[in-house]
Structures are given as structure tokens and as C-alpha cells.
Amino acid sequence: MTRLNGGLIDRTTPLSFSFNGKSYQGFKGDTLASALLANGVQLVGRSFKYHRPRGIFTSGSEEPNALVTLHNGARSEPNTRATVTELFDGLQATSQNHIGPLERDLLAINDRLAPLFAAGFYYKTFMWPRAFWEKLYEPLIRKAAGLGALSTLPDPATYDKGFLHCDLLVIGGGAAGLVAALTAGRAGASVILADEDFRFGGRLLAESDLLDDSWPSEWVDRTCAELASLPNVRLMPRTTVFGTYDHGIFGAVERVSDHLPPSDEAVRQTLWRITAKRSVLATGAIERHIPFQDNDRPGIMLAGAIRAYVNRWASAPTRNADDPVAIFTNGDDGHRTALDLLGKGVPVLGVIDTRPDAPVFGRYKVFAGATVTGTKGRLGLQAIQIRQNGQATWLEAGALGVAGGWNPNVHLASHHRGRPVWDEGRLAFLPPSDGPKGMFPAGAAAGNGATGVAFADGMRAAQQALTELGMTARNIPLPHVTDTPNAQAPYWHVPTTKRAWVDFQNDVTVKDIALAHKENMRPVEHLKRWTTLGMATDQGKTANISALAVMAELTGATIPETGTTIFRPPYTGVTLSVLGGGDTGRHFRPYRLTPTHAWAKAQGATFTEVGPWMRAQYFPRDGESHWRQTVDREVQSVRKDAGLCDVTTLGKIDVQGPDAAEFLNRIYANTMATLKVGMVRYGLMLREDGHLFDDGTCARLAEDHFVVTTTTANAGAVYRHLEFAHQCLWPDLDVQMISTTDAWAQIAVAGPKSRQLLQRIVDSFDLSNEAFPFMACAALSVCGGLRARLFRISFSGELAYEIAVPARYGHALIERLMTLGADLGVTPYGTEALAVLRIEKGHAAGAELNGQTTAQMLGLGKMVSAKKDSIGAVMSRREGLAQDGRHLVGLLPLEPQSQIPAGSHLFTRGVAQTMQTDQGWVTSSCYSPHVGSYIALGYLENGHDRLGEVITAANPLEGQSFVAKVVSAHLVDPEGGRLRD
């Protein structure tokens, strides 16, 4: 045990957890990393490529090494950073990327083979033979190299999403962020303060300098208490702002219950979309290390992280309490860690400072002008080699802190392509001046990391932001602090002929960067891809700037000349589940239900998805053992008696106004202006490029009142198109339109007995053929006063009507029709029978109007009026379309019981089947009980002149070939007598 005194942990609440099956104790307030360190556990994982033993390197979300898998089964969460995992009772964690026990990973052989795996090995090694790639190389590499594994089971956790708006979003709750939030909060602005940590305070929690006369955490608690008391301030701990989007929109993930034992009820994470008028970027800074030989052993950490573990979590970084800790630094900051360690009673070996004039701040040994040149201890640090004045000395050490300076967290300021700017004085990249509009960097994120400077900077940023919003924010009293800015001298890496790691997660060493340089992969973008530097879960947060500095040294260029990477969202990994925000599975796209859905369900209907709708597919009866049996019966009932089908899903657009007729004349390819009141006309809409867009009926209820119907699939698109035509092309036309698809329940009543049935519900309305002929329409009342619309139109080819009533009466109407029609043999039918009926009749549907077809191909070329302009008319007459000789035909397989699959290609019989000899394709196919054979529709080259010809329909995907006779597309009642009776 290496637990120290003090710290911000609750010793009255012990928690037990397991790592690789072994049980340990921690306390509330611990992270998994701090609890492991307090238990003397240094080794927590294996590296990506060489399978080197690795330990905890940082104390935050920048962690490259300490990746574990939490939980197990479907809830297992790979690649979780132990450093930000809040400990809870019963937490189970396992290490990743090894075969056999963590201590004796069989794949550690890779480390001996390291020369094979130099930069670019992927590109060089697996070139030949090509056939080996998929079958041999890739599976092997994937197995050997990689991090945690997914469970591949559906995620059982619950997720949510939400939207927030504010005047000021403060990103980061450290010194600068807390002051910014308080400054703006006291001024009355609506403020959101978000921090990825579970406790506000940022680095203040990791430091020991007094604020006025109190501990930093006491000031933080007081400040948070005031912020929490302000109704205009929302505090969001455990919330990572991961991306900056346009116009002040930010993406954030709140880990709502990741710090609790998994549960089926609690929301695990929430995706927030935050729209902020202004923002303060107070994201702090990440410490960088100094690469030296064998610098990747467990026990070697960032010096600032050691300070955090000692001060906040009372955890020493060593395996044993009396192991000494050494510090390697290029500036004053490393000395602070030595002082804090001494203050906690941890033995300090000394501070190895690269500066010859290194200062001394306390009672510890300083190796001035010295470097660390080697380490020992395979599973945990045992000794370090210090080189000073040309002499190398081995000294025993249980841990080593490395302090190479601080990199401001500029990521969110660079998500809009703004390039960070190098500041030679601070030895750091600062947020770009052309960063996102309305974002004010402050504190360590702006290079102003000394506590007192950060306080003042946070207040300044909030005041500037609020001034832009026309608000005034007064100064708030800031605590007095003693710490000073970090004095440091540039020192980027300790030269060695052996391996010195720059990027721990991807096993990229200084040698790899040198090799990339030698092989001319010098631009940072090439460097990244050649070496894999800065990739994977940590995106090089502790590596990129050091790598840049090494590359700069090799090329003799300055760091800003060498470049920087472009940062992209997300700042840290975001689970795909939370991006779904709970809208997964059935919730991804809610179904729309028809007015008769509940009724159809009660009848035992099977349903199918049609666009966003659920529609009844067919209505099986007792004794029917196959869906075809049901569908055949439904089809025959319609042709013999009468059938009912809910057709509410077809789009309905109400078009009204003095210019409605003229408007529709320009929308439809055929003439609509001449349509008489009380009549319906079939209409074709073209796209402006001359191809078919949609078809449907257009009913004229009054001189200035039309009802346009669309296909189910295009209901939205046609409405959008109509509004475009009106608002953007012809705003001078006095016409208005609205979608009424949901307002009316519409039921098709089809079959020879449909008139007889309808006569029983209409209120004194003459349905005779003379009074209400084919293609008539009327507004009327039914069932004793219910307003309704009746259209005598037919999709099935039979005598048929569609009746519309207000949507809430749809259920009652179908029940009434079923009751009143029982003696007539009325039968409900679904989309399958609907399709069979229209294919038998040769009516076009979505498969025939697939965006590549024309009116002419449908055999309706003459409908495109040449006497008037309409959308698509001009382009429909261009040579390529006008001369298209493919026509819609019917196909009868010579073998009646074999179905020609839709999509099959048509060929002249006996001809070699090539692209050049292709004669068309099959669009729709079904079994026709009317014909007693399978039938199909298709587009065939010169089809109208080939009736009677026997052709081949081929489905080369399945090696199928069919012989079929070309017939008219209208297999039922080609003269249309039944419709008109």
C-alpha cells in the first residue's frame, strides 16, 4: 500500500473493486488509476505494437497507456482510461492486448522483433504476395496489434439527448473557468459550466498552494456552492465538450451514471447540443514529457500527474512506500512535484534538471545540467541512469516524474481549421487568433497557466464575452496566490541510439521519426501516417508537440515551420451509442400508424414497413398456411365481391386559390386546368430534367379547390416541390397549399359490389353510374352526418372508390363497412394484394417510377402536353429521352409456376447476354390468381411492337434464366370496362 495522508477522498466510504480478477480497496473520490496506485499496482497494460509492459502515465483524459476494459458481457467497455474512471463499489476492470497473464504476455516476442516493426513496416512488409493480405496478414496483425475488443453484443445501456442554450458556455472548471463562470453568473448572464471531471477545480485540486489562507479545494467548494445557488448558472460535471461546431453550437457528452454500478433503468450518458452565444475556452493544459532511452516503463509518469495523485488522491506512484521518486525536468515545474512529495513524506531521489543553472527550492538533491539516459525494471521501474558532467550513474528509483512543459489544450479552438500559433516565450502552441467566432480562450488554455494569472484571465474573458452581448460584468474579488509562471529552458529529447518513446500508445519512438525523416516523410501529415503517431484513442495528446519538436530538430527548421496537426472533433472518444442519443433499434425512426392500424392488428394482420409507415400486408385467416394462400384469396375477393384497403398513406395535398388550376397546369405534364369540378384526373409529374417524378390523381372539388394525391414514398418530396414551384418560380400565382395526408383516413373500396356497399353508408347520395361516373368526386356526408370525400378511382382495375373521412373516424368507418358488407363478402386486403391487383392491371408504382424512367416508357408519352409549359416538359422532348424505345410490357413465363425475379434483365432469345445486348429489365413480379400464372412487368426495348415474342429473362446473380412471352401490361380488363360499369 502506498496510500498517503490527506487528499480529496472520502475515507469513510471504502469501495472494493477488481483488476484482472484480483480484489482491491479504494475510496469514494478515487479514480481507478489512483486506487490502483494506492494499492501499489504500476503495471496495467501492454503496448499496442511491441507489447511492452505499461503503467499509468497521466492523471487525466490524455492517458495513452492505462486503457482497460470495464465490466463484462454486453456491457463490456473496452479502451476505457483508468485515469478518468470514477471508482464505484464492485467495479470490474481487466487489462488488454495480451495473451496469457499481463505479467507474462506471450506476444512480448514482438518487442524482440522490434526492428521488423519500424515506421512504415505496414507499408513495406505486407506488399507481397498480394493474395496473402486478406487471408493471412491482416487477420494476424489485427490479432497481435490492437487494444480492447468489442463484445459484439447489442449495447443494453440507455442513452439520452438534449438541447441547451446559454449566453456563455464555460468549457473547463479549473481556475480560469470557475472565475469566468462566477463573473458572468453574478452579472446575470445564463451560464453553463462544463467539466469532464467529476469534481470541479481542474489543476487547483492537484496543487498545494494556498488561495488566500485556505486550501485550493476549499475555495473551489465555496465557489461551486455560490454557482449552484445562482438560478442562471447550470453546473455540468462529468461533461466533456467534445466538438465546436458552426455558429456557437457545441457537442457535449454527460456521463450521467458511468460512476455507478451498471443499471437497466438509469440513463448512462446524455448527448447535449449546446447553443451558446459566447464561450470561454478554459480547458487547461496537458503536460508533455521528454523522450529518453527506455522511458516507457511502468512507474515513469508525468510529474504533474504525480503531483495530482499525491495531493488530490493521496496515492504515491511507487509500488512500495519507501521507494524513492525521481523527477526529470527542464523547468521549475518539476521541482514543485518534488516539494509536494516531500511534504507528503514520500522519499525523493532528487530532481534531474537539464538546466546547468538549475534552481533549488527545498531540501532535495538537484542534478543540474543532467539528463536521464536509461532505466531498468521490466514490469516496474527499479533504477534510472543519470548522466551529469559526462558521468553516468545508476540509482535505484521506484518512480520517475517527467516534466517537459505544458501544452495548452487548444483543440476546441482549432475545430474550424484555425491553426494554433507557436509562442516561443511560453514554448507552446496557443489558440489561433482566427478560431471560432465568439470563443475566448483563458487561463492555461491560452498559455496563462500560473494560478493567479489564470484567475485574472478567466475574469477578463468573461467580461469581454459579456460586453459583446451588451452586458456588464463587474470585477469579482480574486484570491491571492503565491505561485509564479513556470521558468523553463527548451529541451525536447535525450539523444540515444536505442529506443526513446514519443507516442506511447502507438509505440512511436524518436528513431521512427528519424526514419520517417530519412525516408522523406517530413510534412507532419506524412509523418503521422508513416509512423501512426498521434492516432488511436488518445490522438497523441501527450505526443504530438514533442514529435514536432524532434522533427524540427532533424530538419533544422523551427517548430512553427515544421507545422502542427489540425484538430478535429471529438476531443476524446465518444461512444457511438450516445451519438444515437437513445434513438436506436425501434426508436431510430418511429413508425407512423394508419387510422385502421389497431383494427387491422385485432384482425391478426401481418404488417410491413412502407416508407415511414406500417401498413397491413395481408390478413391471414384460420386454416391458411402460407401467405400466398391469403393474398390469392384477398385478390380474388376484390375481383369477385368487394375489398377494403387503408390507403391513407398516399400523400394528399390540398391546393386552393384563384390560380390553383393554372398552378397545377404547370406542375403536371398533362393538362389539369380543363378538369371539371367534381371530377378526378390521373396526372404525371416530371422532374425538370424530363424524367418521371411522381404520379397520382388530382381531384377538383371546386373551381378554386383541388386535392392532389402522391405516392406514399414521395408525399414529402412532392409537397416540397410544389412549395418550391410556387415560392421560387411563380410567386405571382395566387395559390396556397397544405399537406393533409394525416388529416384524412382514406379507404379503398374495390370490387364489383363496392357500389352496393357504399350505398349503405352514404347520406342520400346518388351513386348510380350516371350520377357518379368513373373519375367522379364529391364532398358528401356518410353514416348520418359525418363529412367525407368520395373519389371514384381504381388502382385494381375493378369498379372502385376511395372514401376519405376525418382521420379519427377511420377506425369506425372500416368497422362499419365490414359489418354492413358482411353479406356481400367484403374482405380486407393488404399491400400484397394491392400490388398483385395493380400488376395484373398494369398500373405503375414505385418500381416503374424509379427516377430513370419517362412518360414515354410507361406508354403515356402523349400525356405530356405540348400545348402548355410544365415542369420537365422542355427536357422531356430532348433527343435522348424522346427517342427512348423501351416500353412497359407484361411478361408471362412459359413455365407458369416459376417466378421471374424483379431486376432480371431481358434479352432476345438465343443471344449472348452482354451489356450490349441488354434489352431491358423486369420491374415488378407476382403470382396472379386471375391469370393462374406468375406474371411480371418490365421495360423492354421496342416492347410495343414485340407482343407475342418469346424472350429470355436472366438473373445472372443466381444463375437463373427464364423464357417468357411478351404480352400487354394490362392483363386484366384491358379495355377498362369494369371500371366504368
Added chain:
Amino acid sequence: MLIPHPLLGLRDSQEFTYLGDASLMNRPDPASPSAEAEFCDYVFLRDNPAGVHRELWFHEQGDRSWLVVTRNTLTHEILGAELARTLPVRGAE
């Protein structure tokens, strides 16, 4: 993105459907002797500028206005939004 709707103020771009270049409002005269060539340009040929672009957005989840939004395609800065129906068009009469 936030789109400044002339009637409704700042609205989230998620409420809108995007169509494209506002030149789609300039439908050629179908009676022109070179109508086919003009329609061909109108339908198929568009500028794709890196910079300021006038484009059509439909407030589908809102008031169903078609807007002409002037947007810098490089920075996503929105310089203005107008109701399409209030703008002069070259419609066929």
C-alpha cells in the same frame, strides 16, 4: 448551423432541407428558341464556389418558407437570409 429566418429569427439548420444553388429560381423561358440548351444549363450546370454562395433552404420542420441563404462555403458564415417569394424571379409567364 443557425439560419437567421427573416420571420422567425435564428433557427437551427436541422429544421431545414437543403436544395442548392439559388440560380434554380431562374427558370429559363420555355418559349425561347434555345430553350432546350438553356434548360440543360439550368438543370445540370451549377457553380460550386469556394466562398460566398446563394442557396435555397426549405424550412420543412417550420413555417415551410423557402429561403435564399447567403453563406460562405469556406467558413459557414451566413451573411443573410431572405424569403424566396419576395425576390424577383425570371418565371415563365
